[in-house]
Amino acid sequence: MNKFQGTSNYIASNDLKVAVNAAITLEKPLLIKGEPGTGKTLLAHEIAKALDKPLYTWHVKSTTTAQQGLYEYDAVSRLRDSQLGDEKVNDIANYINKGKLWQAFEADERVILLIDEIDKADIEFPNDLLLELDKMQFFCYETGQEIVAKHRPIIIITSNNEKELPDAFLRRCFFHYISFPDREILKEIVAVHYPNLEDELVEKAMQLFYAIRNQRNLKKKPSTSELIDWIKLLMVGKINAQELDEVMAGNSGTPYLGALLKNEHDKALIR
Incomplete structure (x- = not known):
């Protein structure tokens, strides 16, 4: 076999x-x-x-x-x-x-x-x-x-x-x-689902994703499947890398946060 x-x-x-x-x-x-x-x-x-x-x-x-x-x-x-x-x-x-x-x-x-x-x-x-x-x-x-x-x-x-x-x-x-995949494997997984996604958007999305996932005191950390769903919404909403930069800088809220976090405690913590 x-x-x-x-x-x-x-x-x-x-x-x-x-x-x-x-x-x-x-x-x-x-x-x-x-x-x-x-x-x-x-x-x-x-x-x-x-x-x-x-x-x-x-x-x-x-x-x-x-x-x-x-x-x-x-x-x-x-x-x-x-x-x-x-x-x-x-x-x-x-x-x-x-x-x-x-x-x-x-x-x-x-x-x-x-x-x-x-x-x-x-x-x-x-x-x-x-x-x-x-x-x-x-x-x-x-x-x-x-x-x-x-x-x-x-x-x-x-x-x-x-x-x-x-x-x-x-x-x-x-x-x-x-185990939760490391960054390189996670990029491969994203590429399987969205092969034509621009590299800069992927990098910024993953940077923000890991920043959220690594927050202390989260009741449920976002998973691989939630990252895939979130990136799909970013594409549909035509969110670009610069807008995610603004989120990282604290100038705006995370778009479609409900795709990543699934309870009010975690959403309040990130906001």
Whole structure:
């Protein structure tokens, strides 16, 4: 299998490339943490694109259970169909709704499985997946089937660090923290999104962005995705480098500040 080297749309640091390829080699889930907006979820999409593999996405919510990733048995529909005399009630498999793990396990080729924001779920959620992620198999009690992965999927798990994950789960993962990109990588990311943007505007925008980001006592520092949104607004609003100079000099307010800062405390601090 080809190694992941990033894509034309995703600038990956050397450390991140090493982490992705190490997890693939070890056949372990890759656990990705980092600030919101640093491209954790997008990474799985770009790995699928780079390796030309299908992507299965399981978005985790606070109410999500591990069982939903395997399958769910729709007993209510079966009861209704039995009352209506529908013959399909004789085959319980008609009422098994396959989850993302089951779909990934039965795929005819190796796929990418994204388990997105695992820390949103109950603390027991990761523990409930230990066997399935380790052995790549599980049992469906309703049909009596042992579901075994045809091809071990490449599993990407993201976390925003909202809660600690269990040690037993962490031992089964290869871990990588996506640090905020340095200035040169950030310029490359901006260039991917806006290839025709004049260099002076990029420099001034990044200078102002870092001045805001490096302010002490911010509750939420602006991220890469917020920088991209902000630069788009600067372009639409025809803001030039000289106007950003005026902001840096304290002669005017930051245009479109709401794209960078997302609460009243931070906006008041910068103003």
